[in-house]
Amino acid sequence: MTASRQTIGLVLAAGKGTRLKSDLPKVLHNLLGKPLLVRVIEALLPLQLKEIVVVVGHQAEAVETALADYARQVGWKTPLRFLLQQPQLGTGHAVMQLNNVLAKDEAVDVLITCGDMPLIPTQRYETLMSAYHNHTESMLAVATVQYADPTGYGRVFFDDHDYVHRIVEHKDANAVEQQQTWCNTGIYLGSWPTLSKTLEQLGDDNAQREYYLTDVVALMYKAGKPVQAVRWPDEEDVLGINSRLQLSQATSILSRRTAERLMEEGVSINQPDSSTFAPEVQVGPDTLIHPGCVLEGPVVVGQQCEIGPSTTMRGAITIHDHCRIVTAHLEKQVEVASHTYVGPYAHLRDNASIGPTCRIGNFVEVKEAVIGARSNAAHLCYLGDVDVGDDVNMGAGSIVANYDPVRDIKTRSTIETGVKVGCNSVLISPVTLHQDSSVAAGSVITDDVGSGELAIARCRQSTIEGWVGKAKNTTKTTASGKPKQPAS
Numbered sequence: 195m196t197a198s199r200q201t202i203g204l205v206l207a208a209g210k211g212t213r214l215k216s217d218l219p220k221v222l223h224n225l226l227g228k229p230l231l232v233r234v235i236e237a238l239l240p241l242q243l244k245e246i247v248v249v250v251g252h253q254a255e256a257v258e259t260a261l262a263d264y265a266r267q268v269g270w271k272t273p274l275r276f277l278l279q280q281p282q283l284g285t286g287h288a289v290m291q292l293n294n295v296l297a298k299d300e301a302v303d304v305l306i307t308c309g310d311m312p313l314i315p316t317q318r319y320e321t322l323m324s325a326y327h328n329h330t331e332s333m334l335a336v337a338t339v340q341y342a343d344p345t346g347y348g349r350v351f352f353d354d355h356d357y358v359h360r361i362v363e364h365k366d367a368n369a370v371e372q373q374q375t376w377c378n379t380g381i382y383l384g385s386w387p388t389l390s391k392t393l394e395q396l397g398d399d400n401a402q403r404e405y406y407l408t409d410v411v412a413l414m415y416k417a418g419k420p421v422q423a424v425r426w427p428d429e430e431d432v433l434g435i436n437s438r439l440q441l442s443q444a445t446s447i448l449s450r451r452t453a454e455r456l457m458e459e460g461v462s463i464n465q466p467d468s469s470t471f472a473p474e475v476q477v478g479p480d481t482l483i484h485p486g487c488v489l490e491g492p493v494v495v496g497q498q499c500e501i502g503p504s505t506t507m508r509g510a511i512t513i514h515d516h517c518r519i520v521t522a523h524l525e526k527q528v529e530v531a532s533h534t535y536v537g538p539y540a541h542l543r544d545n546a547s548i549g550p551t552c553r554i555g556n557f558v559e560v561k562e563a564v565i566g567a568r569s570n571a572a573h574l575c576y577l578g579d580v581d582v583g584d585d586v587n588m589g590a591g592s593i594v595a596n597y598d599p600v601r602d603i604k605t606r607s608t609i610e611t612g613v614k615v616g617c618n619s620v621l622i623s624p625v626t627l628h629q630d631s632s633v634a635a636g637s638v639i640t641d642d643v644g645s646g647e648l649a650i651a652r653c654r655q656s657t658i659e660g661w662v663g664k665a666k667n668t669t670k671t672t673a674s675g676k677p678k679q680p681a682s
Contacts, residue, residue: 200244200302201323201383203272206288207231207309208251208279213437219253221309222260223441226448226472227490227508230435231257232264233312238272240316241323244302245273248309249291251282284404285380286396289389298390306382306407310435313444314381318426325424326383332422334384334414336361339426340375347377348408350423358421361408365401376425378408379432388419448473456483469502478515496532505537514550531567549584562604566611579604579623583611589635591618610645 211220221231228236231248238246250257258276265274277291289306296302303326305319318337326335336358338350348363349371361378362371392413396405411421426432435441452471453463460479463469468485477483477495484502489495493507496515501507505519509526513519517530520537524530528542531550536542540554544561548554552565555572563577566584571577575588579596582588592615596604605623609615613627616635627633628645637651 199327201241202292202296202302202304202386203235203238203241203243203246204289204292204304204306205231205234205238205246205248205309206285206306206380207257208249208254208282208288209310210252211310211436214435214441215438219257220435221257223435225312225435225441225444226470227474228472229260229264230312231261231309234307234309234314235261235270235274237312237314237316237319238305238307239270241305241319243272243305245275247275247277247292247295249277249279249288251279254278254280283398284402285407286393286405286409289407290393290405292386293390293393296386296390299387302386304382304384304386304389306380306384308380308434311380311432312435313433313447314431318431319381321426322381322383322424326422329420329422331420333388333419334382334411335422335424336411337379337381337424337426337432338376339379339429339432341377341429342375344372344375344377349374350376350378352376352423353415356423357415358411358423359415360412363400363402363406363408379426380407380434381432382407388414392417445470579606580609580621581606582609583613583629585611586613586615588615589617589619592616592620592633594621594623596623 207221209220214220214223222229225233235246248261262274275295277294279288279291292304322335322337326332336350341347346364348361349367350358351360351374353359364372389410392410395413396409398405400406414421430447433440433444435444449470452473452475453466456471456477457463461477461481461483463483465485469483469487470490472490474491475489475493478497480497481495481499481501486504487502488506488508490508491510493511495501495513496517498516499513500518502520504521507524511524512529514530514532516533518535522537522540522542524542526543527545530536530548533550534548534552536554537556539556541559542554546560547564548560549565549567549569551568553570553572554560557573558571558575560577562579563582565582566586568584569582569586571588573590576593578594580594586609594607598605607621607623608626610627610629612630613632615633616637618635619633619637619639622638622640625639626642628643630646631643632648633639633643634648634650637649639649639651643649
């Protein structure tokens with residue numbers, strides 16, 4: 195067996211996931227921003243496989259569409275193919291579906307894994323492939339792991355030469371066999387010509403009335419074809435997701451792994467168990483992350499930043515060096531340049547780009563907007579579909595009214611460098627406030643404002659002398675309905 199032989203990845207993803215109690219297919223459930231099946235396949239991509247074949251069954255069309263769309267979106271290079279298993283008659287039956295696309299004597303190896311096991315790192319697959327390719331007599335390798343509590347798992351039994359001679363499913367194991375703690379992970383790598391011929395011998399004489407892939411091991415062993423055991427060190431890696439509890443456990447494991455990596459890279463994380471970190475997150479050294487944060491997706495945070503407490507970043511978020519993001523919510527496509535302070539209670543979303551040394555303060559929302567350097571929106575602002583220049587100040591309560599609800603369209607405004615917008619002003623898009631212009635507080639601006647001009651758009655104030663005193667002395671009605679006379 196040589197490492198140069200081509201390998202096909204086979205991902206078993208036909209199950210329903212009844213214990214999840216969900217209308218969503220099990221393999222499409224979200225794990226820190228990505229479906230379970232996506233995380234499984236992303237661990238396979240670095241292996242340079244000939245192709246990845248996904249066996250689908252329950253809600254096959256939904257699984258195919260979601261995965262194919264994701265693959266196109268991110269540009270996976272490895273070819274992707276789908277095979278339908280209908281009905282679902284067990285893992286052996288699932289692998290049999292390869293007969294629809296491979297000749298029985300096609301000289302390829304097949305790496306079999308499960309679509310609901312998203313915690314297996316690429317390195318584990320590499321260990322399996324290396325051991326298999328370096329063992330010239332092996333026709334099949336099985337990844338095994340030792341469980342502290344093996345209940346529910348198929349038990350692996352070895353001969354005197356450490357070859358696997360049989361695997362017994364938990365439901366079919368007797369009391370003695372259930373004492374074995376080395377278990378089957380469901381991960382295999384083997385020669386397709388040998389595997390395909392052995393699959394033809396499978397039967398369904400078992401408690402589940404299914405075709406077990408595990409029975410291939412005993413059949414090969416009896417035929418004198420060695421089945422190699424590759425021992426993996428950590429049962430955590432092969433956690434299968436069959437319930438909401440296991441999904442929660444997988445989330446905690448991935449987050450903990452990421453937090454440990456970040457801290458090793460020089461990031462300070464206060465109470466890492468209180469925050470959630472997706473594996474894709476990158477954070478620069480000397481950044482401090484306070485409790486209660488969620489960083490999910492391709493989030494990149496620079497050096498010497500301060501994040502949180504209670505800050506959420508979901509999506510393609512880029513935070514440059516020396517920023518403070520405090521109790522804020524950032525989602526989708528957001529970029530914040532260096533030395534900028536965001537929060538508390540700010541909301542940045544949908545292609546918001548904030549320049550350096552800015553202040554985006556409490557209860558400020560920014561979307562589809564570009565904010566220049568040293569500009570401020572310190573409180574209670576909405577900046578939507580607008581280009582803002584440098585050194586702009588948006589007063590408290592000022593907003594850009596970008597949406598026309600009658601025609602159901604959004605239009606864009608421009609606020610040029612040096613503009614000052616007074617408190618409680620409304621800019622009705624599309625308008626342009628030219629350089630160094632100013633808007634008086636309480637104005638509603640519907641027309642462009644020229645460079646250096648002051649725009650005032652409000653009613654002239656009027657006053658009524660003595661009105662307060664007269665109002666106090668006005669006859670009032672009591673609860674009984676009788677007039678209440680003013681005090682003498």
